[in-house]
Amino acid sequence: xxxxxxxxxxxxxxxxxxxxxxxxxxxxxxxxxxxxxxxxxxxxxxxxxxxxxxxxxxxxxxxxxxxxxxxxxxxxxxxx
Numbered sequence: 001x002x003x004x005x006x007x008x009x010x011x012x013x014x015x016x017x018x019x020x021x022x023x024x025x026x027x028x029x030x031x032x033x034x035x036x037x038x039x040x041x042x043x044x045x046x047x048x049x050x051x052x053x054x055x056x057x058x059x060x061x062x063x064x065x066x067x068x069x070x071x072x073x074x075x076x077x078x079x080x
Contacts, residue, residue: 012044021047023075025068027056049075 022045026038035052042050051071056063 015041015044016046018045019047021079022049023072024048024050025060025071026050026052027058027060027063028052028054029057032058 022041024038024041026033026035028035038050038052042048053060053064053067061068
């Protein structure tokens with residue numbers, strides 16, 4: 001639902017209230033959601049970990065799958 005109406009509803013005021021950990025994975029060549037958006041999310045989310053993939057754009061999980069999978073496995077292990 002959020003994806004469907006994100007152009008008419010601004011969810012940014014709600015984001016600081018998210019009190020769970022977040023793993024943010026961004027490609028340095030991202031053209032859809034610029035790195036400035038990731039920086040804003042990190043400064044707004046109380047528990048956010050940002051990892052920027054230098055050889056990726058919009059889809060680090062496809063462009064650097066081994067690195068992405070290793071990162072997710074390591075990050076998830078810290079939740080236990």
